[in-house]
Amino acid sequence: xxxxxxxxxxxxxxxxxxxxxxxxxxxxxxxxxxxxxxxxxxxxxxxxxxxxxxxxxxxxxxxxxxxxxxxxxxxxxxxxxxxxxxxxxxxxxxxxxxxxx
Numbered sequence: 001x002x003x004x005x006x007x008x009x010x011x012x013x014x015x016x017x018x019x020x021x022x023x024x025x026x027x028x029x030x031x032x033x034x035x036x037x038x039x040x041x042x043x044x045x046x047x048x049x050x051x052x053x054x055x056x057x058x059x060x061x062x063x064x065x066x067x068x069x070x071x072x073x074x075x076x077x078x079x080x081x082x083x084x085x086x087x088x089x090x091x092x093x094x095x096x097x098x099x100x101x
Contacts, residue, residue: 005097012090019083023076025050030072 029051037044058071058078 001097002100005094008090008094009098012087012094016083016087019079022054023079026054026072026075
């Protein structure tokens with residue numbers, strides 16, 4: 001059973017890294033929205049392409065309030081919840097399997 005425990009621990013680690021990368025992309029997108037970046041810049045295009053699939057489902061359900069888009073904040077809260085709940089739960093499930101108990 002220790003193999004399953006290590007597998008779950010590895011999945012939790014990879015999931016944590018993916019969620020942190022998504023957090024960085026969303027924060028970068030929010031910072032870019034405050035300035036007027038060149039839309040043809042490669043980095044700006046990559047950040048937009050990576051963040052839009054995360055932001056669009058929230059953006060179509062949550063209206064703008066006084067011209068402010070709250071979708072990045074909501075997505076960041078969802079990511080934080082997933083990181084705190086899913087990653088911690090997977091690690092907690094994996095620990096007894098690794099220890100053999």
